[in-house]
Amino acid sequence: MRILISIGLAALCATAALAQHIDNARGPVPVMEEHTPPPLQNPDNSDVRRQRAYAMQPPIIPHKIEGYQTDRNANRCMMCHARTRTEQSQAPMISVSHFTDRDGNFLAELSPRRYFCLQCHVPQVPVKPLVENRYIDVETMLRRGGSASTLPGKE
Amino acid sequence: MIRLLKRYWLVIRRPSVHYSLGFLTVGGFIGGVLFWGGFNTALEATNTEAFCIGCHEMHDNVYRELQPTIHFSNRSGVRATCPDCHVPHRWTAKIARKMQASKEVWGKIFGTVDTPEKFENMRLALAMNEWRRLKANNSLECRNCHDFQSMDFTRQSPRAQTAHSTSLASGERTCIDCHIGIAHRLPDLSDAHSLAEKHGGPHVLPALVGGTPMEEPQRQE
Numbered sequence: 001m002r003i004l005i006s007i008g009l010a011a012l013c014a015t016a017a018l019a020q021h022i023d024n025a026r027g028p029v030p031v032m033e034e035h036t037p038p039p040l041q042n043p044d045n046s047d048v049r050r051q052r053a054y055a056m057q058p059p060i061i062p063h064k065i066e067g068y069q070t071d072r073n074a075n076r077c078m079m080c081h082a083r084t085r086t087e088q089s090q091a092p093m094i095s096v097s098h099f100t101d102r103d104g105n106f107l108a109e110l111s112p113r114r115y116f117c118l119q120c121h122v123p124q125v126p127v128k129p130l131v132e133n134r135y136i137d138v139e140t141m142l143r144r145g146g147s148a149s150t151l152p153g154k155e
Numbered sequence: 156m157i158r159l160l161k162r163y164w165l166v167i168r169r170p171s172v173h174y175s176l177g178f179l180t181v182g183g184f185i186g187g188v189l190f191w192g193g194f195n196t197a198l199e200a201t202n203t204e205a206f207c208i209g210c211h212e213m214h215d216n217v218y219r220e221l222q223p224t225i226h227f228s229n230r231s232g233v234r235a236t237c238p239d240c241h242v243p244h245r246w247t248a249k250i251a252r253k254m255q256a257s258k259e260v261w262g263k264i265f266g267t268v269d270t271p272e273k274f275e276n277m278r279l280a281l282a283m284n285e286w287r288r289l290k291a292n293n294s295l296e297c298r299n300c301h302d303f304q305s306m307d308f309t310r311q312s313p314r315a316q317t318a319h320s321t322s323l324a325s326g327e328r329t330c331i332d333c334h335i336g337i338a339h340r341l342p343d344l345s346d347a348h349s350l351a352e353k354h355g356g357p358h359v360l361p362a363l364v365g366g367t368p369m370e371e372p373q374r375q376e
Binding site for chain 1: 223224225278312313314317336337340341342343344362363364365
């Protein structure tokens with residue numbers, strides 16, 4: 001009986017400890033409770049190019065892509081961003097890096113390994129970040145002198 | 156042959172012996188109303204979504220594909236059903252389309268697209284049928300709801316504003332030139348050009364897959 005009670009108590013404590021643990025991505029809701037997700041937001045549709053966070057960053061998609069088909073039949077993105085379509089669409093052409101295969105050979109059109117655009121390029125939704133972003137642009141870093149002691153976490 | 160026709164002509168010309176003029180006119184009128192009412196009811200019955208998706212070919216392929224799109228699930232609860240886009244609304248054009256549809260009955264009987272594989276093989280030809288029709292009638296079925304005159308450009312995204320106020324306004328391009336694959340999945344487009352040539356040239360293809368404008372641009376007033 002005593003053992004049972006102690007097991008029960010331990011279980012209670014464990015649940016309490018679990019309830020205390022809060023995951024930022026999940027919000028302030030205990031793990032064992034159902035969470036009501038926030039309403040979906042409309043993605044950015046402004047068509048304004050954004051600054052890249054670093055030189056090699058795949059540019060983000062500044063427009064809605066709902067229902068865009070990318071499969072073996074058709075690639076909706078390439079109907080505007082392909083080399084042959086850009087004059088009509090005035091969309092930026094896919095970068096020249098997208099024409100090379102993995103051995104560095106230049107192909108006539110989009111390399112198959114680059115076919116699935118959303119593997120790198122994503123649309124943006126105006127929501128509050130769930131966790132604090134401590135990313136520092138390299139320009140800012142250079143201006144500060146680049147010492148590790150100036151990182152916000154170490155101040 | 157001529158003698159046979161002559162005999163029938165005489166029968167039709169001869170006045171009625173047993174029936175009164177009143178019976179024939181009133182009876183003819185009532186019969187006409189019943190016939191026309193029945194014909195129209197039957198025609199309208201074939202013009203419903205329930206009728207279209209009564210066959211598994213439509214229910215399991217195109218209807219499934221329609222469901223996640225904006226014309227089926229949206230915030231305002233307005234829905235475009237199959238005949239809204241695929242059957243002309245004007246009576247003569249509707250009857251013409253219904254006559255063409257007899258070929259679809261043939262397809263149903265002989266199972267032209269009765270498996271997903273067969274449907275996938277026919278997809279480009281089927282899409283070309285619709286593209287050709289919408290290019291030729293200046294996207295009439297789109298415009299039955301989406302009126303160019305009623306579009307508020309200030310409520311559109313910059314891209315949409317640009318496209319609609321230039322190519323669409325000048326009549327150089329029509330809705331289907333850009334808005335392809337919005338209600339159903341796109342076919343394999345690698346072969347579209349050769350098929351377009353077979354169906355009358357690049358002007359039957361939408362602009363997004365390399366089509367050229369129709370030979371006579373249809374101007375929007």
